[in-house]
Amino acid sequence: MSESQRNRERDSEATFGEYGGQYVPEALMPAVQELEDAYERYVLENEDGFMDEFRERMRDFGGRPTPLQRADRLSERYDREIYLKREDLLHGGAHKLNNALGQVLLAKYMGKERIIAETGAGQHGTATAMAAAHLDMPCEIYMGRTDINRQRPNVYRMRMNGAEVNPVDAGSATLKEAINETMRDWATTVERTHYVIGSIVGPHPFPKVVRDFQAVIGREAREQIQEQAGRLPDSVVACAGGGSNTMGAFHEFVPDESVALHAVEAGGSSLDIDEKKGLAPNSATLSTGTDGVLHGAMTKLLQSGDGQIMESHSVSAGLDYAGVGPELSHLVDTGRVTPVSVDDDDALNGFHRLSRLEGIIPALESSHALGYLERAAGPAADGRAAKPRDENYEELGDLVVVNVSGRGDKDLETVLEETEKRDLEAAPEVEVFDS
Amino acid sequence: MSGETNAQTDSDIEAAIRENHPALISYITAGDPSLEDTKEYVEALDRGGADLIELGLPFSEPIAEGPTIQAAINRALDAGTTPQGFFELVDELETEAPLLVMTYYNMILQYGSEPDVRPFVERAAEAGLSGIIVPDLPAEEADPLRDACDDHGLDLVFIVAPTTEGERLETIMSQVSGFAYVQARLGTTGARADVSNATHDSLTRLEEYDVPKAVGFGVSEGDHAAEIVEAGADGVIVGSALVDIIAEHEEGDAPAADDLEAKARELKRGALRGAEGDVPEPEQP
Ligand SMILES: Cc1ncc(COP(=O)(O)O)c(C=O)c1O
Numbered sequence: 001m002s003e004s005q006r007n008r009e010r011d012s013e014a015t016f017g018e019y020g021g022q023y024v025p026e027a028l029m030p031a032v033q034e035l036e037d038a039y040e041r042y043v044l045e046n047e048d049g050f051m052d053e054f055r056e057r058m059r060d061f062g063g064r065p066t067p068l069q070r071a072d073r074l075s076e077r078y079d080r081e082i083y084l085k086r087e088d089l090l091h092g093g094a095h096k097l098n099n100a101l102g103q104v105l106l107a108k109y110m111g112k113e114r115i116i117a118e119t120g121a122g123q124h125g126t127a128t129a130m131a132a133a134h135l136d137m138p139c140e141i142y143m144g145r146t147d148i149n150r151q152r153p154n155v156y157r158m159r160m161n162g163a164e165v166n167p168v169d170a171g172s173a174t175l176k177e178a179i180n181e182t183m184r185d186w187a188t189t190v191e192r193t194h195y196v197i198g199s200i201v202g203p204h205p206f207p208k209v210v211r212d213f214q215a216v217i218g219r220e221a222r223e224q225i226q227e228q229a230g231r232l233p234d235s236v237v238a239c240a241g242g243g244s245n246t247m248g249a250f251h252e253f254v255p256d257e258s259v260a261l262h263a264v265e266a267g268g269s270s271l272d273i274d275e276k277k278g279l280a281p282n283s284a285t286l287s288t289g290t291d292g293v294l295h296g297a298m299t300k301l302l303q304s305g306d307g308q309i310m311e312s313h314s315v316s317a318g319l320d321y322a323g324v325g326p327e328l329s330h331l332v333d334t335g336r337v338t339p340v341s342v343d344d345d346d347a348l349n350g351f352h353r354l355s356r357l358e359g360i361i362p363a364l365e366s367s368h369a370l371g372y373l374e375r376a377a378g379p380a381a382d383g384r385a386a387k388p389r390d391e392n393y394e395e396l397g398d399l400v401v402v403n404v405s406g407r408g409d410k411d412l413e414t415v416l417e418e419t420e421k422r423d424l425e426a427a428p429e430v431e432v433f434d435s
Numbered sequence: 436m437s438g439e440t441n442a443q444t445d446s447d448i449e450a451a452i453r454e455n456h457p458a459l460i461s462y463i464t465a466g467d468p469s470l471e472d473t474k475e476y477v478e479a480l481d482r483g484g485a486d487l488i489e490l491g492l493p494f495s496e497p498i499a500e501g502p503t504i505q506a507a508i509n510r511a512l513d514a515g516t517t518p519q520g521f522f523e524l525v526d527e528l529e530t531e532a533p534l535l536v537m538t539y540y541n542m543i544l545q546y547g548s549e550p551d552v553r554p555f556v557e558r559a560a561e562a563g564l565s566g567i568i569v570p571d572l573p574a575e576e577a578d579p580l581r582d583a584c585d586d587h588g589l590d591l592v593f594i595v596a597p598t599t600e601g602e603r604l605e606t607i608m609s610q611v612s613g614f615a616y617v618q619a620r621l622g623t624t625g626a627r628a629d630v631s632n633a634t635h636d637s638l639t640r641l642e643e644y645d646v647p648k649a650v651g652f653g654v655s656e657g658d659h660a661a662e663i664v665e666a667g668a669d670g671v672i673v674g675s676a677l678v679d680i681i682a683e684h685e686e687g688d689a690p691a692a693d694d695l696e697a698k699a700r701e702l703k704r705g706a707l708r709g710a711e712g713d714v715p716e717p718e719q720p
Contacts, residue, residue: 014575021576022573022575022576023540023571023572023573023576024571024573025498025499025570025571025573025594025596026573026574026593026594026595026596026598026599026607026618027594027596027597027598027599027618027621027622028598029573029575029596029598029599029603030598030599030600030603031598033603170505171495176496180496180497180498183498184498184499184501184622184623187498187499187621187622187623188621188622188623189621190598190621191598191621278495290550291550292541292544292545292550293539293540293541293544293571294496294541295496295498296571301541303541303545305545306517306518306542306545306546307494307518307541307542307544307545307546308494308495308512309495309496309541
């Protein structure tokens with residue numbers, strides 16, 4: 001076989017259409033290939049009963065399956081059936097454990113001795129720290145200083161579980177910089193260490209590994225909705241940062257062509273970008289990004305014309321990232337996934353609305369999916385003519401599954417602060433905001 | 436097949452290493468602290484005896500870099516360094532030493548109006564660059580860039596890491612041209628106080644390949660250069676130790692050129708001593 005033939009054959013496995021690949025320093029290639037091998041044997045072929053052990057631990061330690069709950073008051077408000085996939089009820093308070101436990105267990109099967117991970121909102125770091133404690137592995141987490149300051153409770157939780165938290169001060173000191181620093185650690189310690197990447201990003205096979213561990217969300221939801229509503233939904237809605245809860249919720253539905261898949265990105269304060277300053281006041285990569293290579297993969301990116309990566313922004317730390325999973329980029333290009341976005345205000349309103357109407361305090365990340373419901377299906381007579389209805393509203397249909405990827409305890413401080421700054425229609429007027 | 440390489444018969448880079456054996460390869464970041472300064476620094480390194488000069492084209496996410504070069508890249512980006520400005524600098528440079536560009540893959544892809552490696556390679560050839568090094572481009576992803584480099588007579592230098600072995604080593608060595616960049620140790624770039632054992636192991640693994648081998652990542656002193664050349668390297672690559680000099684001077688503001696020239700001389704002398712077997716005992720920690 002010629003070199004280029006071999007490369008082409010490999011490519012179809014390592015890529016999603018034109019996205020994906022393995023753009024990493026040479027020192028990491030053997031580790032990435034070792035992971036490919038482990039993924040095939042343990043995840044795809046269940047060697048040594050790996051997947052059985054994983055599922056058992058996700059049930060007993062993680063609390064799976066999570067419920068699919070009909071949201072009565074949202075259904076009434078939006079005049080259609082709204083079901084919530086309650087990943088906020090998973091141990092740790094977010095979908096992140098699905099992947100973290102899977103990868104830490106995989107690292108154990110691979111004979112690795114140390115775990116490292118990046119974290120943005122701290123949810124992935126928390127989940128990894130929990131999984132590492134549960135499986136008795138030493139663990140270090142890299143986290144941007146900005147995120148440390150806005151997600152303190154999660155920093156304490158990681159420490160309680162015995163993980164070291166290393167602050168990262170470079171750039172805007174958020175998720176992108178944390179990934180850079182974790183990759184640098186990995187390039188130094190690769191022989192003994194596994195890097196538990198936190199979303200469907202990074203070099204092949206990470207996007208597939210993470211997706212397969214997260215796909216349980218959609219697998220359960222697809223069964224549950226048919227049991228409870230008697231049919232497949234018209235649409236599935238999930239927020240998208242890197243896109244792990246997104247592909248986790250979507251994967252099983254991708255072949256169901258009648259089901260619309262809406263990925264809700266962070267519109268931040270505006271969808272415009274400032275090339276000069278290298279700033280994008282949003283994280284709407286699927287909606288506005290261009291093709292390029294970041295963190296090991298070809299994907300859609302927020303970047304300048306020269307190829308410098310922009311500093312992104314979102315009120316939600318977990319969505320604040322200038323890249324996105326290559327599989328989502330591909331599914332957007334093929335038209336299978338519809339990218340939409342809501343801004344910081346909409347997300348905060350989504351947060352307050354779910355808290356008030358359903359008694360569920362959602363993560364700010366998940367609040368974007370809820371904010372989108374309002375934008376797409378909110379009461380027309382709402383007096384908010386300033387913002388037009390989202391143009392994709394018709395695709396939502398009569399039966400909607402929304403992935404509530406996490407709970408919002410970690411966000412209370414941010415929400416208090418951000419709510420005080422604005423005039424939000426859904427915010428409650430309670431004492432706590434005046435304190 | 437073992438021992439086979441992609442050697443270009445007319446490679447400036449390979450010739451520069453073979454004719455000036457053992458070679459000194461220097462790295463600095465273009466635009467740190469400004470492109471005008473870079474011009475002076477490159478000329479100083481050329482005078483000081485650098486046989487090849489790598490210029491870093493700054494990228495915002497330098498994942499292979501340690502703190503020293505990360506800081507240099509930040510200074511260069513803060514100074515507004517762009518690929519256009521970089522190529523204009525190279526247009527002006529007239530050095531004895533061939534020049535290479537070291538940058539990340541996204542910078543190469545984005546140079547034209549849509550993601551494609553060719554416009555960058557064409558412009559690099561036009562500016563007179565002799566080769567390209569891309570720290571986040573493993574051989575598996577390199578086909579498009581290697582084809583473009585072959586078409587324009589540029590060398591594409593690959594990094595051989597301490598973890599590179601077996602079939603992968605053969606694949607890489609079959610694609611290498613100019614020289615093999617032997618990464619002295621796992622981790623990121625940055626000046627170190629010693630020469631790692633991994634260097635000796637890597638050079639042994641590469642013995643059978645007939646392409647020049649240059650060792651980088653952590654080389655900071657003449658004595659390191661001597662030890663590495665004695666271990667069988669055809670060249671030493673020094674970056675962070677030079678960038679440190681630039682950073683110190685930026686705070687002071689006296690021009691760094693003289694010190695860079697002197698440092699290049701020290702390193703080149705060290706390399707030459709290594710070739711003569713005149714190597715000091717490494718200090719025991
Ligand atoms: C609750 C929650 N949802 C979503 C995300 C975004 O990640 P992803 O897009 O990979 O699901 C995060 C990230 O931290 C999160 O904590």
